[in-house]
Amino acid sequence: MELLKTENLKKYFGEVHAVDGVSISVENGEIISIVGPNGSGKTTLVNLVSGGLKPDSGKVFFEGKDITNFTVHKRVKIGIGRSFQIPAIYENLTTLDSVLVSIFSHEGISNIFYRTKDKFDGAREEAIKLLEILNIPVKLVSELPHGQRKLLDVAMVLSLKPKLILLDEPTAGISLEERDEVMQTIVGFIEEQNIAAVIVEHDMEVVGEYSDRIVVMHEGKVLKEGGKEILEDEEVRRILIGD
């Protein structure tokens, strides 16, 4: 079933046509990658879908519902989560508490002034389990190495139990050796939970390895769409290598 659909999305910043008439769709459980040179509009597209930006024109549908005017808050509630290129994490909390914040928010109990024992213990167990699966130790966030910071950013999204996760450069800044491990951990989890993903990525090996479908963007427009084979396409190669 079609989970996400964008219809002719446009976002201009003055003269710059960051996203210029993009229509894409994502099926349930599908993993697609968006590739393109810097400034091709990938991150803007992620922002339009996640609610960080409002489009100038065009529509966003989620599970058939028009969500173009939904706030970030509402989009999270219906199951759209996102990670950030520079991890947005809680520097002074522990990893466990960080994940708990998301769980409390998802369960709608983060506004509770009193820590009820049963609810709290349930959430705690859930958080510890998720951290174990993603290989994140329980400690202060400020003590985590970069790779684990990226994972924690994703973990905080996954604990919101999204139907669609937008991953903005999940391997940026991670060493080549760690890259595969991080991607395997994330993709393993989202495949198992049948979560759909839109990955914005620079690393073509990662893109080829982990996506069901690839969307190539250039100057705010979708240039080509298809399986891994389009990475071999002459025009696509020229644009990506020109990056």
Place this chain on the structure above:
Amino acid sequence: MIPQIINGLIFASILFLVATGLTIIWGILRVVNFAHGSFYLMGVFIAYSITRFSTEPALHLAAPFIAGAIAGIVGIAFERGLLKNVYGRGELFELLLTYGMIFVFMDVFRIIWGSMPISDPTITFKLGIISLGWAVVPLYNIYLIVIAAILAALLWFLLIRTKVGMIIRATSFDPEVTSAFGVNVNWVYALTFFLGCFLAGFAGGLMLPITGAWIGLDVDMLILALVVLVVGGMGSIKGALVASLLIGLVRSFGISMFPAIELAIVYLIMVIVLIVKPSGLFGGVEVEG
């Protein structure tokens, strides 16, 4: 009417000088200098000490400039010696450091100049009065307004038309880029602090014959300068000018029309501006951080 306008303009001129210093320092160092009122008060006290030497009008007219220069040097010493240590730790600590300095200055002033209010209107008598239509005003008051206007113009020229100004403005956008062009950012910071504190001290010196000084004036002046800063838009000199005129005149007319609540009106204006236009009259967007 004329006395209120003149009083309003005097007050506006002084506010403008003090608030511009505050706004320049904010614009370039991203520090709100809570000790700014103390530099103003320092200016009044220093001018007082200078004018003890003689009743010569030239000395009395020069006193604000000397007071400003000394305040500027103290400002540099404060920036290089103390404030520098907390750069990069966040606004909170920079703010609190300057807040702590209010108290240090307060007692230092008390030790040097005592706790009694001081004032010296000699120059006002020497310069005499001038008739403006149907009102008679001291010439010194006109002089004060004119000199503040000249200084405002000079400042505008310095910042917009000279190379130093260009470097200062570039630093406010991105210190790293400026240093990449071979400009010593430390030097720009020190210069900025000198300029900002000079303006405060100079304004203080100018007010010696009119209001004089007392311990506590530092905080009063700080609060009013903060009001101007916020109403005008932080970092905007044009905003400081408009807001000073607004606050100065409102206060002056307020004193004669609603003597009980003139200060409340000033604060009310500030709150209303901030509700309607949170970044102030001429402020840009709040910088996300």
Place this chain on the structure above:
Amino acid sequence: MKDRKIFLYIPLVIVLFIIPFGGEYVTYLTGLALVFGIAALSLNVLLGYTGLLSFGHALFFGCGAYSAGLLIKHFNITSLEILLPVSIAASVGLAVLVGLICVRHTRIYFTMLTIAISQLFYALTHKLRPITGGDDGIRIYSVHIFGHEVASITEFYYYILATFFVSLFCLRIILRSPFGLTLQAIRDSELRARFAGVSIMTYRLAAFTTSGLFAGIAGAMYALFLGQISPDDVLSVMRSGEFVAMTLLGGYTSFIGPIVGSFLFTYLKAIISSAALYWYLVFGILIVSIVIFVPTGLMGEIEKRWRIG
């Protein structure tokens, strides 16, 4: 580890109970420190937990104090059991209104707004003499509790002590709850919290209101304890600054830091002022040194050492 920490506090609690045996002056000072402790704790709900520096917190302290004072002055109501709830209600109401304006902003912009709004009320209280008594303020001659007149400073000290423990307990629970954790998350990364489905403004407003509430309690108790309030004493920006200084002194990263700060501040001020030394000079140098050398304050530093050691 955690249990041992509780044992450390027991002697302190005992000391607080036997303080009145040390004489009236010590009782008076400790009462003040406790009241300021509540206020500084409430400030830290914003500063330490939400990451917002209020430099106008005396507004809520003053609101609590004046609510009590005005009821006594104009309606001759002197019962603590009425005065305290009314003060709380007034502070909460005011905090919601002021919060609606302030929490749209963060960082220095928030700080400036809190100064502006508190100054507005300070100026009004100063000038509306027929209602507020102007700069003479309000004198409070007697306080009753359930019909019984409070006879001594010592007796009222114990009411303050009780209020202090209740406030401490409530704030501890609130700050350790999912709500408290979410506040800290917003403080560290507003962006992530927003994309974790948290509505930032609602939480900031709730934090602001909580903070105003406890500051109001502190203000009311202060007014009744001292028997005399004036705008300069309870509403001025200097008072707001003192709450910030106490929090900084004790450590804003620690839950009990602000209390440690309020005790240090109150005793130090009393000792230095009585020795006729320059209190402000010492106070200023203290703040400057703390900012430069121990930015997390006394308790922040101690807790850091404990964790390492």
